[in-house]
Structure formats: C-alpha cells, structure tokens
Amino acid sequence: MSFKNKVVLITGGSAGIGAATAKQFAKEGASIAIVGRNEAGLKAVAQRCDQHGSKTLVIKADVADDAQVKIIVEKTIKEFGRLDILVNNAAVLKNTTLTSPDVMETYDEVININLRAVIHLTSLAAPHLIKTKGNIINISSILGKTYVQTPQLMMYCLSKAALNHFSRGVALELAASGIRVNIVSPGPVRTHMLATLDNNKKVDDHVEPTALRRISEPEEVADVILFLASDKAKGVTGSDYCVDNGVLIKF
C-alpha cells in the first residue's frame, strides 16, 4: 500500500490510535498533518514520522474551537497544496449520569469534540477532497452500537452513534463526487483512553467482553484505517469496520 504523494490529515495525532496511524502512513510515503492539543506529543510523533522520509506538519489546535478548525485546513493546504485523506480520530471520554449536576456540561464537551468538530472539519475539508477524489475515515467505537456495561458513558456512546449516522449520510452525499467515507469502530485498544474508561478496572481487565480474549494494539486499528484509505478498498464506502476482537458477536 503506497501513499506516496498523498497528503493525510489526522486529528488527535499526539497519542494512541492517531499517533500509530500517522506513523503507518509515514512508513508508506504519505505527507502528514497531525493535529492535537499536546504540542510536545505531536512533535515527538512528527520526529518518528520524518524518520521514514515523510514530511510532517504539526498543528497545535483544539478541534472544538471553530476558528482553530478553519486554521487546520488552511495550514494543511498552505503547506502541502492538497488533501487526499482525512482521519477524524480525536475524541474524549467523560463519565456522567443523567442525575449528575454536570450532565449538560459533559454533553456539551463530548458532543463538541466527538461530533460537532468532525462535522465542521469534514465540511471545510470536503472541497479539497473533492479535487483529489480523496476519502474520509471516521473513528467511532463499538460503544456507538451497544453499551457493553457502560451506562455512565451515555454521552460518549450517543456521540459515536450520531457520528456513525453522520458518516453514512456524508458517504451518500459525497459519493457523487467520487469520495469514499468509512467508519472504523474499535473495541478495547491499549491507549490512554482505555486506561481511563473505568477507574475500577486495569487495562487488561478489558479483555473480558472480547470473544478472542485479547486487547488490540493501536497499530492494528491503524492497519485497517490504511486499508480503507487505500485503493484496495476502492469499492468500500459507507461501511463500518469493527476492530473489536469479537465483542459485538457476544451481544
């Protein structure tokens, strides 16, 4: 899978799945713009990407801030002159309950980052993707389909369910322009996010709902993202690939 001469924009690229995805694209020859709030983390990832001879642009930005989202696209186009692949990966996980005093605050934060920012960035990136007949990968979660014993994650789950529906709608709208839009829905992946999912559990405890009795590494999710972004998947759009070690087959 070669991504030579392709430009990839990845949000949440300083850690976890986003960082692994940036490195895999770099290995395959892509130029990359990585976005996040943690500049030191982004620079460390960029350094690793550049070791493969790729050109990596670090963009420190909060995707929940409209003005900063505009700058993300402007900087990417100014640096590389084109955009081929958008990976909407940044997200947050926040616990709340319906009767908690912070319920609406949590709703605003989670929806702004996990959904609104994706819609905004996608709308600004779309004209550039239309020019290159590019494609979009949205990182959702199996929690967008079922609760897997996590009622306190209601806002996260609904943000991902809405993201799934948005993704299919965009796939339909942009198909006329030759653009593919796909979803990757991970189950448990060994990242900071999984470590904060449940204070009462260790990361390895999340093996429990999986049929394969294992937790994915971020690189495994990146592999599926690269496949969907590649010409090998030229007939795939509006699809939702689960990398969940078989959690969903048990529900």
Ligand SMILES: NC(=O)c1ccc[n+]([C@@H]2O[C@H](COP(=O)([O-])OP(=O)(O)OC[C@H]3O[C@@H](n4cnc5c(N)ncnc54)[C@H](O)[C@@H]3O)[C@@H](O)[C@H]2O)c1
């Ligand atoms: N780790 C898992 O088990 C798991 C499971 C299912 C889905 N996911 C999804 O995978 C994606 C990546 O998560 P991860 O596990 O790598 O988590 P992570 O916490 O390691 O990474 C999330 C990234 O998003 C960035 N981010 C968060 N809010 C941001 C904002 N407002 N502006 C810019 N960047 C922001 C963070 O800085 C971080 O780099 C997310 O969409 C997440 O919902 C993860």
